[in-house]
Amino acid sequence: MRRIHIAIGVADVAASVPEYTRWLGEAPVLVVPGEHALWRTASINLSIRRVSGREAGQLRHLGWEDAACQTFTVETDVKGIAREQFTPEQQAEEIRALWPDVDYLA
Numbered sequence: 776m777r778r779i780h781i782a783i784g785v786a787d788v789a790a791s792v793p794e795y796t797r798w799l800g801e802a803p804v805l806v807v808p809g810e811h812a813l814w815r816t817a818s819i820n821l822s823i824r825r826v827s828g829r830e831a832g833q834l835r836h837l838g839w840e841d842a843a844c845q846t847f848t849v850e851t852d853v854k855g856i857a858r859e860q861f862t863p864e865q866q867a868e869e870i871r872a873l874w875p876d877v878d879y880l881a
Contacts, residue, residue: 776842779819780859782835784826788812791823807874815840815863840866 785791792812796802799821805813814821820840826833836849838859847865850858861869863881870879 778815778817778840780822780836780838780840780861781819782822782824782837784830784833784835785823786825786827786831788823788825795821795823805870805877805879807870807877810874811870813866813870820866 788806788809788811792803792806795812795814799814799816799819801814801816803812803814805811809825811822811824824835826835834856836857836859838849838857838861840863841860842862844860844862844865847861847869848859852858867879867881870877
């Protein structure tokens with residue numbers, strides 16, 4: 776199964792979680808207070824992450840959550856947009872590397 780992945784920068788994760796929860800109709804599967812939130816619905820893998828200044832409200836990167844992916848990859852397209860491809864487990868590993876106190880499993 777493949778889900779599109781969209782990563783967005785936000786100034787305030789706590790204020791953004793209720794808004795994205797309403798839009799997606801589901802609660803996030805993970806919230807790192809003040810830093811990050813992740814939704815994995817049937818059709819989308821959406822993450823928000825705290826950023827500062829002009830990066831808030833901007834696309835951080837796109838990609839695919841793909842259960843058949845062999846390795847985590849990042850490529851940049853012709854427009855300069857980073858595109859990631861990863862399995863749910865690879866994404867969980869990345870989350871645990873960034874926030875070691877988080878006990879998140881895909």
